[in-house]
Amino acid sequence: MIKGLFFDFYDTLCYVNDAVYFEGKKKMADVLGVEMELFFSEWRKTGMDSLIGKLGTTKERIMKVAFVLGINLSSETAEELEKIDWEYLHNAAELYPNTEKVLNMLKRERFKLGIISNASDTVETLRKKFNLQQYFDVINFSYQLKTKKPDKPIYLTALESLGLTPEESVYTGDGNDSELDTAYDLGFKTILITQKRNDRFRNAESNKYHHEINDISEIFNIINEE
Numbered sequence: 001m002i003k004g005l006f007f008d009f010y011d012t013l014c015y016v017n018d019a020v021y022f023e024g025k026k027k028m029a030d031v032l033g034v035e036m037e038l039f040f041s042e043w044r045k046t047g048m049d050s051l052i053g054k055l056g057t058t059k060e061r062i063m064k065v066a067f068v069l070g071i072n073l074s075s076e077t078a079e080e081l082e083k084i085d086w087e088y089l090h091n092a093a094e095l096y097p098n099t100e101k102v103l104n105m106l107k108r109e110r111f112k113l114g115i116i117s118n119a120s121d122t123v124e125t126l127r128k129k130f131n132l133q134q135y136f137d138v139i140n141f142s143y144q145l146k147t148k149k150p151d152k153p154i155y156l157t158a159l160e161s162l163g164l165t166p167e168e169s170v171y172t173g174d175g176n177d178s179e180l181d182t183a184y185d186l187g188f189k190t191i192l193i194t195q196k197r198n199d200r201f202r203n204a205e206s207n208k209y210h211h212e213i214n215d216i217s218e219i220f221n222i223i224n225e226e
Contacts, residue, residue, distance in 0.1 A: 001168065001226075002111070002168060002169070002170055002189065002223055002226050003111065003112060003164055003168040003169070004111060004112035004113070004114065004159075004162055004164045004168060004169045004170070005106060005111055005112075005113055005114070005169070005170045005171075005172065005219070005223075006113075006114040006115070006116050006155075006158060006169060006170065006171045006172070006183075006188070007113075007114070007115055007116070007117075007171075007172050007173070008115075008116065008117050008149075008172065008173030008174060008176075008179060009115050009117035009119060009123070009126075009141075010117065010118075010119070010174075010198075011174040011176065011195075011197040011198060012096075012172060012173050012174050012193055013095060013096060013099050013115075013216075014093050014094070014095055014096070014099075014126060014130070015093070015094055015095075015096055015196060015197070015198070016089065016092045016093050016198055017092040017093075017094070018092075018198055018200060020088060020091055020092035021088060021089065021092045021198075023088060024084055024085060024087070024088025024089065024092070025039065025040055025043070025088075027084050027088070028062075028081050028084050028085060031077065031080065031081055031084070032066065032069070032071055032073075032081070033071075034069060034071070038069070039065070039069070042065045042068050042069060043061075043065055045068075046061050046064050046065060047120075049061075049064075050120035050121070050143060051118050051119065051120055051142050051143055051148050052142060052143065052146050052147065052148055053142075053143040053144065053145075053146040054146075055120075056121065056143065057082070057121055058081075058082040058085050058086065058120070058121055058122055059075075059078045059079060059081075059082045061120070062078045062081045062082060062085075063078050066078070085122060086122055086125045087125075089122050089125060089126070090125045090126065090129055093126050093129070095130055096195060096196075096215075096216060097215075098215060098216050098217045099216055101217070102216045102217055102219065102220075103135040104135075105220075107135060112137050112162045112164065113135055113136045113137055114136055114137060114138040114139065114140065114158045114161070114162060115132065115136050115138070115139045115140060115141070116140045116149065116154055116155055116158050116171070116179075117140070117141055117142065117149075118141075118142045118148045118149050118177060119141040119142055119143060120143050121143050123141055123143075127139070137161070137162055138158050138161040138162055140154050140157060140158045140161075142154060145157065148177070149177045149178070149179040149182065150177055150178040150179055150181060150182040150204075151182070152182060152186065155171070155182060155183060155186055155188075156186075165187070166183075166186045166187030166188045167187050169188050169189070170188060170189045170190070170191060170219075170222070170223070170226075171183035171188040171189070171190050171191070172190075172191040172192075172193055172213075172216075172219065173191075173192070173193065173206070174192070174193055174194070174195075174197055175192050175205050175206035175209070176201075176202050176203060176204075176205065176206075177203050177204060178203075178204045178205070178206050178207075179206055180192060180206035180207075180208055180209040181206050181207060181208045184208035184209060184210070185208070189210055189211075189222070189226055190208065190209040190210050190211070191209065191210065191211045191212070191213055191219065191222060192206065192209040192211070192212045192213070193212075193213050193214070193215075193216065194212060194213070194214055195214060195215065
């Protein structure tokens, strides 16, 4: 019997407009006085450390990039750049159609709900924007736990928080970072959701999953089957 449903965040519940996102990165590069391509190349190199909390804040990430680029950056300028990064992500991100409706329906049906997602601290502006706490009983963002998908601990701590077993749970994601493979191996019922997404940041794709849907509303068909 299904008692809990866990979701990835980016490209599953939330879509980030690439054009708006990169307007922000261009603005950050301009403040630093460097070419956008150079700035973004170094920014990407700090991505892993930001996802696992080694660079725990956006400000720390900016300071690291500036150091590598040989730029003497003041704390005030780093904070200005941090605000730009958060602002543009905030403006670029929207929930997919039907997401709020489906989450509210699942809550009414008394399912336990969780997020298991790779994310840096910038996700906090979206936690607030979408008031994620109203829907989810547990939110596991990788930068806070210092572990990321597809490693097992980020899944297992979410299950433990809600007192669930994998067999009682569904995991839905867009398949990036082999996320569905680990969930499948742990015993979750797994769903690949295929919809408009940002392909710029994709890594290893998932190969194992039980079901495939194109819209989050289709999840009810699978729950009823299970």
